[in-house]
Amino acid sequence: MSIEDVASAASVSTATVSRVINNPDLVAKATAKRVQQVIVELDYRPNMLAKGLSTRKTGVLGIALPDIFGEFYSELLRGADSQARALGYHLLVSSEARIRNGDHAESALAFGLIDGLAVMITEPDGRLLPEAERSGTPLVLLDADPEGQKFDSVVVGNESGAREAVRHLLESVEPSQCCFVGGPRENFDTRHRAEAFRSALAERGHRASDEQLSFGTYTTEWGHKWASERIAAKSKRCCGVLAGNDEIAYGIMQACQDGGVSIPGALKLIGFDDSRLASLVRPRLSSVRVPAAEIGEAALRLLVARIKNPSNPRSHLTVQTKLVIRESSVGKGS
Amino acid sequence: MSIEDVASAASVSTATVSRVINNPDLVAKATAKRVQQVIVELDYRPNMLAKGLSTRKTGVLGIALPDIFGEFYSELLRGADSQARALGYHLLVSSEARIRNGDHAESALAFGLIDGLAVMITEPDGRLLPEAERSGTPLVLLDADPEGQKFDSVVVGNESGAREAVRHLLESVEPSQCCFVGGPRENFDTRHRAEAFRSALAERGHRASDEQLSFGTYTTEWGHKWASERIAAKSKRCCGVLAGNDEIAYGIMQACQDGGVSIPGALKLIGFDDSRLASLVRPRLSSVRVPAAEIGEAALRLLVARIKNPSNPRSHLTVQTKLVIRESSVGKGS
């Protein structure tokens, strides 16, 4: 089952067999045909390991995410998978844990096994980056701050969509009555979204008060809690909400239903992510679409571009978010 | 950066270095220590390809699914990933397309690259199975009919959960007024679930009429369509529904809300999959839980068991489904 068997069966040298497979032009047509035949007959498959060892290319790309759970990552992974196939690569998946503890031998780089790695870093203090740089492994960073980075990257353009969303809210709501209900304050995306919220209000000459921005977690519960409290404390008016993600939005929606606040009648609500949930819920949830699959695709494209041409200048890609208007945010003003 | 560099830096032979890494007991403590030091200093990593070529083990497991999209597959993949890590393996992911067209060189087996493969077959006519058998690659089949198969397998035990669900419905609904609203008739799971539905009714001495079972697709739309039609045609009573999955159930739920049929007042509804949706929706949806992650985990466990002991007898595992009762199915009878 090795190339040598094929060679002797076709009474040629291994070199010739190899050429028939990888570079058919270099061998006489007659020989090529004969060898081909033997290959089929014996059902021979080149051993990828040996091939990889020799060529220093394995045709495997790695992707490392904090988790592969939840719609966002799942979508991202799907994009990566389809793109990998399209580009003729295999995909090695890993959740970050293995990187973080990065315990030397177990590293996600799976040394020698992969031609390149797309990775979403959560702990900037890891040893992965320096290591990759040293070993020259092609790397692309997902959703990480590209400032001053020495690697290719693709990030989510939260600004555009968030801004769009706020502008849309402002069509029917006063700037002072808009709120942003985000996830964890220290989260990369949360910060960007909050910032976009602020600056969209600033465009209208309104300086957002601290009360207009709240931070919690990316869960239904947090949305529910926030909304319930607001409803209880009637003093603080709020007629337009941009939620940090759809889960939060959904929590708010439920609290409003329980509390007799009609959506979109009394409260305009916009989510973030445009998850499956958004179009299933009633009223259908307007939401800022984050094209997760595209991120995965773009990352892999960047990655193979770098592999094919290591001296390219760095690329930093931004996939744009976009408001999808449904029912929860439209209708007459407050 | 190769083992030879380490060897010469520590002034020993490559064999010794290799031993220090893989079998420290075979080398004198003093030498081992010295070599270790050099390894750390030089930050040496064994090349996995070379290692794999030599040992015929790569530490990579493959998993091939029809798609990696949707909550079920995403969960399954997550289970597989975590288990792979726990077992000390890497995970190579592929959607089936690459298998199907199985065009020789591109095969999902990635010859030599993986130590074993977990695969969900959709086309039984593929060349994958015979090929794996011939090449002796360890394989485990996911959710495929284990009858007469020559491989390990893990399947979903639809029966138990479906039966439980029907019994639960029968607590408040007459057997003749129960319906099953399934996905595609030819689907493996659909058939099993329908069968379980039938036999659970049979337990109560009721032979299900054709009208009690409907087949469509696993979509919200199909559920909505089915329910709308039933509501329009008042003649056909139906007070208890087991849906083929949560999507269908959700479609039914919406149609009922539109049509003024109260759930669970006038209609008891149970979904299948226990997806995230089920606990978000109001009324909360009772649903048969299918432990997708466990499938992935079990598959990988079976796989490495086989790798470690190729002559084991075949294992066929069934992960059991289980009814989760929430709001949509409880309350007084019709």
Next chain:
DNA sequence: CCCAAGCAGTAAATCGTTTTCATTGTGGTT
């Protein structure tokens, strides 16, 4: 003081490819 045993360590074969370099033979030019 000698021998067997045991331990440390080495040289070299091996895994299955690719690829360089050398070697043929063939036909075309002068």
Next chain:
DNA sequence: AACCACAATGAAAACGATTTACTGCTTGGG
């Protein structure tokens, strides 16, 4: 007829590990 370019192939050296013999050196026992 001599020469050259060129196409087709083969032999052998990488690639970077593991592993199997095998060689010296200690030791411990008698």
